[in-house]
Amino acid sequence: MRIYIVVGSDARVLVGWSQAENFDCLAVEQDARLYKGDIAETDFAEVDAWLHAHKLERMFEACYLPVVEDVVARRTYVRTLFAGLSNFYDGEINKSVNATCYDTLLQGISRMTGHLPRHVLDFGCGPGTVLSSEVPRLVQHLKGFDFASSNRALASERGLGVLTPEQLEALPNDSFDAILSAFVLHYETLSPSDIATLGRVLKKGGIWAGNFHKDWGMDWFKGSLLKCACHWQLDWAPSPYGQLVFARRLA
Numbered sequence: 724m725r726i727y728i729v730v731g732s733d734a735r736v737l738v739g740w741s742q743a744e745n746f747d748c749l750a751v752e753q754d755a756r757l758y759k760g761d762i763a764e765t766d767f768a769e770v771d772a773w774l775h776a777h778k779l780e781r782m783f784e785a786c787y788l789p790v791v792e793d794v795v796a797r798r799t800y801v802r803t804l805f806a807g808l809s810n811f812y813d814g815e816i817n818k819s820v821n822a823t824c825y826d827t828l829l830q831g832i833s834r835m836t837g838h839l840p841r842h843v844l845d846f847g848c849g850p851g852t853v854l855s856s857e858v859p860r861l862v863q864h865l866k867g868f869d870f871a872s873s874n875r876a877l878a879s880e881r882g883l884g885v886l887t888p889e890q891l892e893a894l895p896n897d898s899f900d901a902i903l904s905a906f907v908l909h910y911e912t913l914s915p916s917d918i919a920t921l922g923r924v925l926k927k928g929g930i931w932a933g934n935f936h937k938d939w940g941m942d943w944f945k946g947s948l949l950k951c952a953c954h955w956q957l958d959w960a961p962s963p964y965g966q967l968v969f970a971r972r973l974a
């Protein structure tokens with residue numbers, strides 16, 4: 724089975740691990756590196772325990788990230804993972820789960836507002852998974868954004884209109900009726916300035932909907948929105964994809 728591990732310079736845990744000899748380095752960003760390797764399925768439990776003991780957390784499937792408090796380091800690790808994973812991502816996830824999550828988020832927004840949103844941003848679009856959901860058929864204007872440039876390139880190749888960081892920054896206020904974040908928020912990578920930008924480009928009364936895989940990151944999200952200049956009302960709902968949040972921008 725395939726396994727992906729991000730390591731930072733301060734966590735050189737793969738050194739000294741005999742199995743790591745055959746690993747390929749897929750991506751390097753600052754001091755973070757993504758390694759891809761194959762292990763025997765029967766070794767998985769042992770390898771998982773070993774990585775866990777070395778402060779590497781399994782995020783999904785067999786993808787591991789260093790456990791760190793520092794948000795800047797975490798952003799680098801997460802971006803390194805997804806930058807290197809772009810071409811393999813579809814093979815590692817069950818796409819229909821993510822697509823159904825998108826549909827559930829959109830349905831939740833429609834239920835709350837009484838109508839489908841027209842202008843929608845997919846924040847954390849990955850390589851364009853939203854294209855496998857009903858969302859592109861149901862909304863009039865859909866844009867994607869991802870902080871991994873390789874994901875932006877792949878999503879755009881597949882037909883999703885994708886914004887660069889500069890284009891996202893330059894958008895006028897109140898550009899979107901809704902923002903969707905599927906399997907993104909639990910990574911806790913959004914900086915205060917990301918959140919301020921999303922608050923600014925979301926219309927007053929608009930909704931930012933996302934899921935918290937394994938219910939991770941909910942307190943971080945609540946705290947981050949409290950610190951933001953916009954005011955939000957949060958509604959929560961359980962789902963097979965972890966808790967869903969529907970954050971309505973009040974002001």
Ligand SMILES: C[S@@+](CC[C@H](N)C(=O)[O-])C[C@H]1O[C@@H](n2cnc3c(N)ncnc32)[C@H](O)[C@@H]1O
Pocket residue numbers: 801802805806821846847848849850852853868869870871874904905906907910912913914917
């Ligand atoms: C698990 S993938 C989900 C991708 C897609 N939404 C899906 O459901 O398949 C998480 C995505 O969020 C992106 N991401 C994480 N933190 C981000 C941030 N702060 N800004 C932009 N993109 C981010 C990652 O690069 C990655 O593509």
